[in-house]
Every structure is written in C-alpha cells, then in structure tokens.
Amino acid sequence: MYDVIVVGARCAGAASALLLARAGRRVLLLDRARFPSDTLSTLYIHQPGLARLDRWGLLGEVLATGAPLLTRLSLNFPGARLTGPAPALGAINGGCAPRRYALDRLLVEAAVRTGAEFRPRTTVVDLHWEDGKVTGVRHGTQRGSTTLARAHLVVGADGRNSTVARLADAPVVRQDPRGTRAYYSYWSGIPDHGLQMYTGQGMGAGCIPTQDGLTLVSVQVSRALPADDDRQRTYREMARRSSAELDRRLAEGKQEDRLYCCSDLPNFFRQPHGPGWALVGDAAHNKDPTPGRGITDAFIQAEMLAERLDIPLDDTQQVDAALAKYAQQLREEFTPAYESALVTARLDPAAYIRHLIDNQHDPAFTERFFRAFAGLN
Numbered sequence: 001m002y003d004v005i006v007v008g009a010r011c012a013g014a015a016s017a018l019l020l021a022r023a024g025r026r027v028l029l030l031d032r033a034r035f036p037s038d039t040l041s042t043l044y045i046h047q048p049g050l051a052r053l054d055r056w057g058l059l060g061e062v063l064a065t066g067a068p069l070l071t072r073l074s075l076n077f078p079g080a081r082l083t084g085p086a087p088a089l090g091a092i093n094g095g096c097a098p099r100r101y102a103l104d105r106l107l108v109e110a111a112v113r114t115g116a117e118f119r120p121r122t123t124v125v126d127l128h129w130e131d132g133k134v135t136g137v138r139h140g141t142q143r144g145s146t147t148l149a150r151a152h153l154v155v156g157a158d159g160r161n162s163t164v165a166r167l168a169d170a171p172v173v174r175q176d177p178r179g180t181r182a183y184y185s186y187w188s189g190i191p192d193h194g195l196q197m198y199t200g201q202g203m204g205a206g207c208i209p210t211q212d213g214l215t216l217v218s219v220q221v222s223r224a225l226p227a228d229d230d231r232q233r234t235y236r237e238m239a240r241r242s243s244a245e246l247d248r249r250l251a252e253g254k255q256e257d258r259l260y261c262c263s264d265l266p267n268f269f270r271q272p273h274g275p276g277w278a279l280v281g282d283a284a285h286n287k288d289p290t291p292g293r294g295i296t297d298a299f300i301q302a303e304m305l306a307e308r309l310d311i312p313l314d315d316t317q318q319v320d321a322a323l324a325k326y327a328q329q330l331r332e333e334f335t336p337a338y339e340s341a342l343v344t345a346r347l348d349p350a351a352y353i354r355h356l357i358d359n360q361h362d363p364a365f366t367e368r369f370f371r372a373f374a375g376l377n
C-alpha cells in the first residue's frame, strides 16, 4: 500500500514524486518509457521554473549539464525588435534549455534519492476502484500479465493524452481549437546570442541554445496555412520566411539531427480531480507550446498539488476538499497564461505590431514585455 502512485515520470510526475516523498509520503512512480529518454519538447524553462529547480536543490545539476543560462533575450517581429537582458527573478537572471533526457533523469533521480520507488517501462492499463473511489492502478508486467498496486491517491502526470484522465472519465472543462504545428531540430555553428524568437505572419521561429554547443531551432506554423507533406522543406522555408537574419544563420550552420514534428498540440483544461485521483501537468491542462510554458507550469502545479496534500491522505473528506481547492487554484492561476498562449499561437503580429514598433526603443516597455513573456508579474 502506497500513499500516492504517480503515473508519468517527467516534469510533472517526477517533480510531484520528489515533493511528496520529501513530505514523508510513500510514493510509487511509474512510467511506460525507459529512462533516460527524450520526449518532444523545445526545452525552454522560464525563470519561475528555474526558481523551482533552485528551491528543490537541483539548479546546480541542471546547469552542470552544460545548458547555458540564457541571460539575453531578443524577440523579433516584422519591423520591431525587443532586445536586452532577460528579467531576473531573485538571483536567476535568465532561462535555460537542458535536454529533456537530462532534465527528466535528474528529477527522477532526485525523487528516488528522497525515497520514491521508481519503475520505468511500466504501463498503467487500468484504474482499480472500490466503492466509487480509485484505490490503485493495474500496470503491465514484462510477462504480459497485469499487477495491482494500491494507494490512497493516484496522480495522473501522464501527459496530454493521459490514460488516468481517460480511465477516470475526467471531463474537459474548457477546450479551444489547435493553433500551430511545431517543427524543430538541433544545429551546430549557430553563435549563442541568448534566446532569440522570431514572429512572422502565420509562422514563428526560435533559436534556443542547449547542451553540447548545439542550438535547438524551432519553427511554428499556423494551422491556418496548408500543411506540406515535405516537412523538412516546410521547416527550412518557414524559418526563412520568419526572418532573413535567422535564414543567414542557418545557412552558416549545420543541422545535426533529424527533424522532429508535432501537430498534436491541443488547448484544454480538464477537471483535474475526482475520488482518489488527481491530474497534474499536461494531463490537467495543456496549451500551445509557442510561448514555452509547459515545463515551468508543470513544476508550479507539482508544487501546488504537494502543498494541498499536506493532510492525512486516508481521510477521504479532507483529500476531496484539498483537491477541489487545487482544481480551483489551477484554473485561476493558469487561465491568464492559457489565454495569452492562445493569442501568441495565432502568429498574427499584424494585430499588435504598431504598438511594438512605436515602443521598441523604450527600455521600460521592453522590460515589461520580457517580464510578461517569462511569466513574471
């Protein structure tokens, strides 16, 4: 019998397991993936995400991966460029983009060091119910049978296509149309000028320095534009159309990896709790990745959930009340960033470009813009 079973062991799940184990809970952490392993992501963590890693004692390990602190920001639009130092949050004066195989492994290792039990390559296939309440999960074994693990609470941190949400019948309480398709790859030979983002009409791109001297170059394309089957051509062409400067940089650099593509980028909030179960991270709430907020928000949600669960977990009434408050806080705190992501994902700078052109040389305006971009208010 565990206190909590966490399904999914990346940003939301491993962070939740770490925090719950630190609070003295008996935690089982499961993931169907092998670790360390990569997952689709353009990697960027904003200052509030790094502040959480710092608080959890992991920022040093993250920076030791070689991913640089990105202390300069350049946000480019047709006819306007906002550039300058990244805003600071305490001592953290930039964002960072570690590879996910490194970040997620660090989080899992920290959870295990704290006492969580971790089982990789373990797929949850069913929830176990007693008297209308989830009391465990059934997961596959290597021999093809299933095993039951029981807990007071099952946390689904299993991503936007969450199995726990599906099996618990978690209602979607808000949904908006998909905005973009995403493409990215890793490049050498691109000088590190910090985080650089380019927004064109219907397309956008980003240069995100990561580990090993490589730069992740991302391209987002509005779904209003027709999809081309030749994805590599789309990637390169949309980068070219996003910015002549970016196009020149790519011509001097070298694409070192295959192209990664993702068009399954839904926007929604699910009801993140029910009797004996809760959702965290993308399972609870997913938004277009153009503003790069999912990792940071997964950390914030993991902290919110762990704080709410500082109660006796065998007291069903207290747990239900705590999860209802968690749900309310999640909806209230993340709705502004969600709505802002919907606007960003329209990739329609024509709607606000005049304002940017008029204010681009005002340092106070740039700082306010950068703070909003980083989720600092």
Ligand SMILES: Cc1cc2nc3c(=O)[nH]c(=O)nc-3n(C[C@H](O)[C@H](O)[C@H](O)COP(=O)(O)OP(=O)(O)OC[C@H]3O[C@@H](n4cnc5c(N)ncnc54)[C@H](O)[C@@H]3O)c2cc1C
Binding pocket: 007, 008, 009, 010, 011, 012, 013, 030, 031, 032, 033, 039, 040, 041, 042, 043, 044, 045, 122, 123, 124, 125, 157, 158, 159, 160, 162, 163, 164, 182, 262, 280, 281, 282, 283, 289, 291, 292, 293, 294, 295, 296, 297, 298
């Ligand atoms: C193309 C793209 C680019 C992005 N770029 C950024 C960015 O630059 N910055 C940013 O902050 N965010 C970005 N995001 C979003 C970010 O990657 C996610 O918000 C973040 O990974 C959410 O973490 P999570 O732990 O909730 O879910 P996930 O990272 O999806 O992890 C879920 C885990 O659950 C496991 N799992 C699923 N089902 C089961 C099951 N049945 N049994 C056991 N395990 C299971 C999976 O194997 C997986 O490891 C991007 C997303 C995409 C798609």
